[in-house]
Amino acid sequence: MSAEIPEVESVSGTGVAIRGNDIDTDQVIPARFMKVVTFDGLGQFAFFDQRFTDGDEEKDHPMNEPAHREASVMVVNANFGCGSSREHAPQALMRWGIDALIGESFAEIFAGNCLALGIPTVEADEETIEDLQSWVEANPDGEIEIDVASETVTYGDRTVDVSVDEAQRRALVDGVWDTTALMKANAGEVRRTAEELPYVDLDGD
Amino acid sequence: MSEGTLYDAVWDRHRVTTLPTGQDQLFVGLHLIHEVTSPQAFGMLEERDLEVAYPELTHATVDHIIPTADQSRPYSDDAAERMMVELEENVREAGIEFSDPGSGDQGIVHVIGPEQGLTQPGKTIVCGDSHTSTHGAFGALAFGIGTSQIRDVLATGTVAMEKQKVRKIQVDGELPTGVEAKDVILEIIRRLGTEGGVGYVYEYAGSAIESMGMEGRMSICNMSIEGGARAGYVNPDETTYEWLAETDYFRENPEKFDELEPYWESIRSDETAEYDDVVRIDADELEPVVTWGTTPGQGVGITQPIPAPEELPADKQDTARRAQEHMRVEPGETMEGYPIDVAFLGSCTNARLPDLRRAAAVVEGRQVHEDVRAMVVPGSQRVQAAAETEGLRETFERAGFEWRNAGCSMCLGMNEDQLEGEEACASSSNRNFVGRQGSKDGRTVLMNPRMVVAAAINGEVTDVRTLPEVTAR
Ligand code: SF4
Numbered sequence: 001m002s003a004e005i006p007e008v009e010s011v012s013g014t015g016v017a018i019r020g021n022d023i024d025t026d027q028v029i030p031a032r033f034m035k036v037v038t039f040d041g042l043g044q045f046a047f048f049d050q051r052f053t054d055g056d057e058e059k060d061h062p063m064n065e066p067a068h069r070e071a072s073v074m075v076v077n078a079n080f081g082c083g084s085s086r087e088h089a090p091q092a093l094m095r096w097g098i099d100a101l102i103g104e105s106f107a108e109i110f111a112g113n114c115l116a117l118g119i120p121t122v123e124a125d126e127e128t129i130e131d132l133q134s135w136v137e138a139n140p141d142g143e144i145e146i147d148v149a150s151e152t153v154t155y156g157d158r159t160v161d162v163s164v165d166e167a168q169r170r171a172l173v174d175g176v177w178d179t180t181a182l183m184k185a186n187a188g189e190v191r192r193t194a195e196e197l198p199y200v201d202l203d204g205d
Numbered sequence: 206m207s208e209g210t211l212y213d214a215v216w217d218r219h220r221v222t223t224l225p226t227g228q229d230q231l232f233v234g235l236h237l238i239h240e241v242t243s244p245q246a247f248g249m250l251e252e253r254d255l256e257v258a259y260p261e262l263t264h265a266t267v268d269h270i271i272p273t274a275d276q277s278r279p280y281s282d283d284a285a286e287r288m289m290v291e292l293e294e295n296v297r298e299a300g301i302e303f304s305d306p307g308s309g310d311q312g313i314v315h316v317i318g319p320e321q322g323l324t325q326p327g328k329t330i331v332c333g334d335s336h337t338s339t340h341g342a343f344g345a346l347a348f349g350i351g352t353s354q355i356r357d358v359l360a361t362g363t364v365a366m367e368k369q370k371v372r373k374i375q376v377d378g379e380l381p382t383g384v385e386a387k388d389v390i391l392e393i394i395r396r397l398g399t400e401g402g403v404g405y406v407y408e409y410a411g412s413a414i415e416s417m418g419m420e421g422r423m424s425i426c427n428m429s430i431e432g433g434a435r436a437g438y439v440n441p442d443e444t445t446y447e448w449l450a451e452t453d454y455f456r457e458n459p460e461k462f463d464e465l466e467p468y469w470e471s472i473r474s475d476e477t478a479e480y481d482d483v484v485r486i487d488a489d490e491l492e493p494v495v496t497w498g499t500t501p502g503q504g505v506g507i508t509q510p511i512p513a514p515e516e517l518p519a520d521k522q523d524t525a526r527r528a529q530e531h532m533r534v535e536p537g538e539t540m541e542g543y544p545i546d547v548a549f550l551g552s553c554t555n556a557r558l559p560d561l562r563r564a565a566a567v568v569e570g571r572q573v574h575e576d577v578r579a580m581v582v583p584g585s586q587r588v589q590a591a592a593e594t595e596g597l598r599e600t601f602e603r604a605g606f607e608w609r610n611a612g613c614s615m616c617l618g619m620n621e622d623q624l625e626g627e628e629a630c631a632s633s634s635n636r637n638f639v640g641r642q643g644s645k646d647g648r649t650v651l652m653n654p655r656m657v658v659a660a661a662i663n664g665e666v667t668d669v670r671t672l673p674e675v676t677a678r
Contacts, residue, residue: 037245037288085349
């Protein structure tokens, strides 16, 4: 298998602001779109019920605005991605075009799922987020740069401090977020750990 | 950091190494899979030409998309059929045991694991499903994982995780009549918030938890995730062991029971264990809790007024305002009398045999309100069969409930069981998010199973304690 895991030291692009606390994964990707066996094509269903009416007409939603269609940085509020463990949620956002999220806070499984895709979820306080969201709304084509390594976000003429979970930061910056490759290398130790456990019955033992 | 807790003990026994990211690589003792979150992971495995490392520690079921009425193949929904076929192929190729509908063992993943004795104290258990926390009721360390992590577990038998803090939630006292495990967990989430548990694992302890049966403990651990905690557990005790002894695994391997008991005893939290936080709850003060909003933390005692958004912490006000608009509830009122159109008794929170028994006792001799569509969806085929043998099916059907086959059903509306339009549903499930039950205008009120059937009978949210049968516990 390939050991080429890209390092994600920084992400840049234009932004889109999704306002509101406690935005759950059922909103990010409604369950009816999860009846799929691959993640391909999920992008169009991201935030579907917020973006479209029952008759599939476009509603007023930042992701529908032409100015935000190319956005790659999503700016959100608190507890974003709460609810289910569905990786369909970050997959849908990624396939819509999102490469990074900045928010007040993220649900843990959601952030973990993002990391597995190489998508940083960086955090900042309420005021910083509010300022950034307003700026994004006023400057849809303005460039935002997230420096994961130094934990800063630069937009317009401002640079603000953000925080990145330490394990996430190391994983992204050192290019070790593909845990399958990392952990596969320890197969021998895994087996020894397993054999020490009283309840484990392995085939071929 | 915590010390001497079950969490610490189980973590240490399963830690393989520390990864360059600073995360620990943990061995996974049981990997449960279902049709919605596993196919993409198998796809990723194939892309990289990897095999399933420990098929013997993996077990599959089908639950989310399975129709609960006509289950003849091919399923009438093409997408559901495709997902089922994909799962069948994946488990066959990898040599993974599959509790398929033909086996009589199929059901919701968090019901069948414990039922078959796969769930055991001191195991690490993962599944691509956030309610994997349910298995913690047995003193297992169990948590939901995303699809990339499923790939990790399939390929390596391990998962990368950061150790969390441990909060002990001490529930002492005796639950009053009509109040059950579901109310305890709704109350916990109401008090600590849906984010309160982020970064924590919850240890549920205290006399009220100890006197609870395994099913009640499962209902509580199930909703740890709604409180933001990725895992929750109860230390194993005699109640746990009695339950285990009756499961397939230990009936078939009775010698294993004696062999493993010392291990189970060894992982229990010490008397002197240190916790990162302790929260105390007085069981005697509780009453049935129902939700008034669109997150599981927006709950209220049945006789208590719905809070005004401005009474809530600043960061909750906006969500509360939107929720009250969606639910069409007014602050100051109670939820009692809130009209409902649908009653759903099911899900991995509350569709085990004792849940159905308690609910049936309320239903006996009564009729579902003429404006209500009511259904019972047992958590597994075994629950269903046992309930039918006991005559519970007849009780429900006579009263006008639909009796369905096992699956997730209207808990998330991935099959044909869905809310329509603005219907309001009294639901024994765990999530009341907008759109959760299949209609984005639908309204979900979470409550305990007896409250669900009481609502079905009266056509409105009802304090089950006002019904005479309930006084005889
Ligand atoms: S019953 Fe509901 S919560 Fe439980 S596994 Fe199924 S969909 Fe998830």
